[in-house]
Amino acid sequence: MQDKLSLMIPGPTPVPETVLRALGRHPIGHRSGEFQSVVKRTTEQLKWLHQTTNDVLTITGSGTAAMEAGIINTLSRGDKILCGTNGKFGERWVKVANAYGLDVQIVNAEWGQPLNPEDFKEILEADENKEIKATIVTHSETSTGVINDLKAISQHVQKHGESIIIADCVTSLGACNVPMDEWGIDVIASGSQKGYMMPPGLSFVAMSERAWAAQKQSNLPKFYLDLNQYRNAGTKNSNPFTPAVNLYFALEASLDIMQTEGLKTIFERHNRHKTAAQEGMKAIGLPLFSAKGYGSPAITAVAPEHIDAEVLRKEVKQRFDILLAGGQDHLKGKVFRIGHLGFVNDRDVLTAIAAIESTLSSLGLLNGKIGEGLKAASAALK
Ligand SMILES: *Cc1c(COP(=O)(O)O)cnc(C)c1O
Numbered sequence: 001m002q003d004k005l006s007l008m009i010p011g012p013t014p015v016p017e018t019v020l021r022a023l024g025r026h027p028i029g030h031r032s033g034e035f036q037s038v039v040k041r042t043t044e045q046l047k048w049l050h051q052t053t054n055d056v057l058t059i060t061g062s063g064t065a066a067m068e069a070g071i072i073n074t075l076s077r078g079d080k081i082l083c084g085t086n087g088k089f090g091e092r093w094v095k096v097a098n099a100y101g102l103d104v105q106i107v108n109a110e111w112g113q114p115l116n117p118e119d120f121k122e123i124l125e126a127d128e129n130k131e132i133k134a135t136i137v138t139h140s141e142t143s144t145g146v147i148n149d150l151k152a153i154s155q156h157v158q159k160h161g162e163s164i165i166i167a168d169c170v171t172s173l174g175a176c177n178v179p180m181d182e183w184g185i186d187v188i189a190s191g192s193q194k195g196y197m198m199p200p201g202l203s204f205v206a207m208s209e210r211a212w213a214a215q216k217q218s219n220l221p222k223f224y225l226d227l228n229q230y231r232n233a234g235t236k237n238s239n240p241f242t243p244a245v246n247l248y249f250a251l252e253a254s255l256d257i258m259q260t261e262g263l264k265t266i267f268e269r270h271n272r273h274k275t276a277a278q279e280g281m282k283a284i285g286l287p288l289f290s291a292k293g294y295g296s297p298a299i300t301a302v303a304p305e306h307i308d309a310e311v312l313r314k315e316v317k318q319r320f321d322i323l324l325a326g327g328q329d330h331l332k333g334k335v336f337r338i339g340h341l342g343f344v345n346d347r348d349v350l351t352a353i354a355a356i357e358s359t360l361s362s363l364g365l366l367n368g369k370i371g372e373g374l375k376a377a378s379a380a381l382k
Pocket residue numbers: 010011062063064065089138140141142168170171191194
């Protein structure tokens with residue numbers, strides 16, 4: 001049905017009408033005083049979201065631009081880094097690092113399992129010559145629906161003393177607690193089409209003082225993503241290049257909505273939706289893909305046995321106009337993912353679960369009685 005699509009994927013996520021309307025304004029000059037006040041305001045709001053007094057810079061680009069900026073601004077040719085991989089996005093960091101000729105040591109976990117903080121501890125402690133310059137962790141691994149223990153890994157990095165910690169918080173920021181200053185994270189990358197309740201197009205890089213110190217030494221090539229330019233322009237509430245002016249309007253509107261709801265309430269909402277999705281799926285005999293206790297607050301990955309996840313996904317889309325995410329790479333057909341990130345309420349989650357149940361029932365693939373998933377999910381939402 002036209003205009004009825006419900007996005008239950010981990011980005012792009014649904015956008016509130018107030019934010020859409022803000023986007024529809026006529027653009028204004030990006031060097032105007034009016035735009036400078038938008039930059040000033042959104043910068044303050046972004047610091048609130050990151051729970052930091054550090055700089056948070058806005059780049060026109062997708063989340064990967066923020067990831068790349070994090071690497072090329074803090075590291076130099078041949079630098080040794082540690083990179084956690086337990087899914088597609090962890091692997092993307094390795095690809096970016098390799099593209100710049102960094103010496104990458106991978107800390108791996110199986111897809112569906114969390115990274116083990118002890119693995120990082122061991123390697124960092126053994127590095128007596130302090131050769132490791134950065135440790136990179138994907139907080140919420142969107143491809144597998146796993147949340148990694150960023151806080152614990154960060155503590156091991158702090159003890160090392162030399163390495164900075166770069167975190168991909170693209171699907172954790174605005175979904176669960178990411179206190180940048182308290183946890184001592186040096187670089188945080190995020191993107192607008194995830195927890196921000198916005199369309200794609202803006203990405204964000206938060207940089208600690210240690211990260212800026214590393215920036216001064218860094219010799220990797222950079223121009224558009226040279227964060228020094230963004231920092232300097234930022235002191236005048238401006239941008240080095242023409243930013244996506246209308247997305248800034250949307251950013252101000254969405255962060256307004258988030259500030260009204262409050263961080264604590266936002267995190268609780270995501271946590272409830274995670275639990276509801278998990279309980280709903282388990283009740284209809286669909287196993288979760290993520291290890292127990294490590295489900296992401298943004299996305300629930302489900303690994304149905306004896307059912308082609310792509311068939312289920314297509315039917316749910318066809319019949320209910322609900323878009324679920326599929327499995328990536330080797331998980332295609334084996335896993336589907338329910339996004340519950342950003343502008344999502346109880347109705348959205350209950351409807352998605354009911355749609356999955358109804359679809360399985362009509363395909364003759366539902367184990368047990370229809371309604372068990374909904375029952376378990378609504379109990380979790382009480
Ligand atoms: C979406 C996402 C990104 C960024 O992807 P883009 O398509 O470049 O916006 C990075 N990391 C994670 C974990 C993500 O979910």
